[in-house]
Amino acid sequence: RTARFTLDPAFTVGEVNPRLFGSFVEHLGRCVYTGIFEPGHPAADEDGIRTDVLDLVRELGVTAIRYPGGNFVSGYKWEDSVGPVEDRPRRLDLAWRTTESNRFGLSEYIAFLKKVGPQAEPMMAVNLGTRGVAEALELQEYANHPSGTALSDLRAEHGDKDPFGIRLWCLGNEMDGPWQTGHKTAEEYGRLAAETARAMRQIDPDLELVACGSSGQSMETFAAWEATVLQETYDLVDHISLHAYYEPHDGDVDSFLASAVDMESFIENVVATCDHVGARLKSKKKINLSFDEWNVWYMTKTQAEVSALDWPEAPRLLEDNYSVTDAVVFGSLLIALLRHADRVTVACLAQLVNVIAPIMTEPGGPAWRQTTFFPFAQASAYGRGEVLDVRVDSPTYETKKYGEADLLHATAVRAEDGSVTVFAVNRSRTESLPLEVALNGLGLGEVVEHSALADADPDARNTLAEPERVVPHAVDGTVLDEGGLRATLEPLSWNVIRLR
Numbered sequence: 001r002t003a004r005f006t007l008d009p010a011f012t013v014g015e016v017n018p019r020l021f022g023s024f025v026e027h028l029g030r031c032v033y034t035g036i037f038e039p040g041h042p043a044a045d046e047d048g049i050r051t052d053v054l055d056l057v058r059e060l061g062v063t064a065i066r067y068p069g070g071n072f073v074s075g076y077k078w079e080d081s082v083g084p085v086e087d088r089p090r091r092l093d094l095a096w097r098t099t100e101s102n103r104f105g106l107s108e109y110i111a112f113l114k115k116v117g118p119q120a121e122p123m124m125a126v127n128l129g130t131r132g133v134a135e136a137l138e139l140q141e142y143a144n145h146p147s148g149t150a151l152s153d154l155r156a157e158h159g160d161k162d163p164f165g166i167r168l169w170c171l172g173n174e175m176d177g178p179w180q181t182g183h184k185t186a187e188e189y190g191r192l193a194a195e196t197a198r199a200m201r202q203i204d205p206d207l208e209l210v211a212c213g214s215s216g217q218s219m220e221t222f223a224a225w226e227a228t229v230l231q232e233t234y235d236l237v238d239h240i241s242l243h244a245y246y247e248p249h250d251g252d253v254d255s256f257l258a259s260a261v262d263m264e265s266f267i268e269n270v271v272a273t274c275d276h277v278g279a280r281l282k283s284k285k286k287i288n289l290s291f292d293e294w295n296v297w298y299m300t301k302t303q304a305e306v307s308a309l310d311w312p313e314a315p316r317l318l319e320d321n322y323s324v325t326d327a328v329v330f331g332s333l334l335i336a337l338l339r340h341a342d343r344v345t346v347a348c349l350a351q352l353v354n355v356i357a358p359i360m361t362e363p364g365g366p367a368w369r370q371t372t373f374f375p376f377a378q379a380s381a382y383g384r385g386e387v388l389d390v391r392v393d394s395p396t397y398e399t400k401k402y403g404e405a406d407l408l409h410a411t412a413v414r415a416e417d418g419s420v421t422v423f424a425v426n427r428s429r430t431e432s433l434p435l436e437v438a439l440n441g442l443g444l445g446e447v448v449e450h451s452a453l454a455d456a457d458p459d460a461r462n463t464l465a466e467p468e469r470v471v472p473h474a475v476d477g478t479v480l481d482e483g484g485l486r487a488t489l490e491p492l493s494w495n496v497i498r499l500r
């Protein structure tokens with residue numbers, strides 16, 4: 001059977017916010033140390049930033065970069081991470097049972113973003129686990145106030161005369177999770193988030209603030225948590241966060257391939273909850289979604305890894321090596337985000353380097369791209385503009401977790417110059433999927449490129465020994481004529497079809 005949909009410029013979802021292609025740097029494992037920062041590495045610059053990693057970060061096309069956690073932020077003392085490096089204290093990081101040297105801190109993070117380029121925007125989290133309003137305000141003053149106060153002058157004394165200008169702030173991290181240091185009930189967190197937001201806005205009313213939503217749709221408190229938190233914070237915040245990670249359970253690859261079914265329902269349920277609170281409050285304001293942690297993560301392995309640790313510095317942790325199958329699921333998660341670009345206005349791929357990451361490094365050695373690198377880089381490069389409303393008519397398959405699921409998962413983005421890119425995943429592990437797209441009034445004349453990520457071995461991966469084992473390839477035979485677009489999607493494939 002053939003999968004079909006129609007594209008029509010009159011039917012759109014919304015404009016893609018560049019922040020949809022955000023990422024995340026946490027003080028966790030080797031994301032920072034020997035990831036982006038490795039003084040003494042042959043490719044390190046004068047600040048210890050690995051330029052080989054910088055090149056890949058630019059190629060990946062990330063925008064907002066969330067920092068410094070994650071679970072790490074709930075024990076974070078920002079003042080430990082500034083000033084002369086030799087004076088910075090070493091601290092226990094309770095979240096990951098490691099020791100934090102603080103050699104890389106706030107100023108180094110801002111310097112790193114500048115090196116990535118103007119598209120890289122800071123997204124800073126404050127600690128609402130072990131700390132509260134006062135410390136958030138102090139961090140804000142240190143980071144953003146121009147001069148003439150104790151903390152802004154201290155920043156200048158530390159070598160950063162210009163304020164960092166951080167506009168986007170997360171009010172804590174995963175405060176609904178019992179694993180979080182300083183975990184709170186929705187009522188406790190809602191009050192603290194509201195007080196912190198109110199105070200931060202007293203310094204700067206123009207900040208954009210993200211309240212913590214649920215750490216996953218399966219959390220027992222899901223939806224009630226969002227409703228309670230938003231009841232307290234509705235007028236004070238701009239976004240609510242969502243986090244989701246996917247992995248196959250008990251070898252159930254078919255359900256794993258349909259993970260985006262869960263992601264889309266999570267998004268739609270959070271939108272419904274936000275709008276329900278808005279309706280109750282008789283508010284015209286809409287709360288948008290910050291999907292500030294998402295990825296494929298073989299999380300069940302991590303628990304054992306972490307509990308065995310005896311406070312090492314920057315150990316190898318969460319270093320998942322992604323297969324072609326993982327990359328196809330990952331691409332489908334990107335499609336889910338794009339399909340909801342009207343309300344998902346921030347999203348952060350967790351994380352950037354080494355830790356469940358698209359970029360891997362070897363200490364003293366090379367950096368390379370995981371399979372997941374390619375869907376992200378292509379989506380960031382070609383997924384800018386207006387998302388067209390794609391309603392697929394697709395053959396289906398049976399999954400244990402989600403029942404009947406479409407074999408085709410797709411979206412399309414129309415750029416400012418009128419060109420259109422179709423992003424599509426074929427979830428079938430065995431069959432090619434013929435695709436027909438009717439194109440109404442888009443004025444498109446040719447296929448620029450059909451690129452696919454697929455492999456005869458769905459378990460193929462890129463490794464230190466074979467860093468380019470998996471790369472996207474060109475697909476022949478994709479046709480655009482008066483009958484529309486016709487393509488064949490290989491089994492288990494991520495596809496990018498560019499039309500102009």
Ligand code: AHR
Nearest residue numbers: 069070071072173174350
């Ligand atoms: O990204 C890894 C961890 O996942 C983050 O620290 C935490 O917020 C989430 O549970």
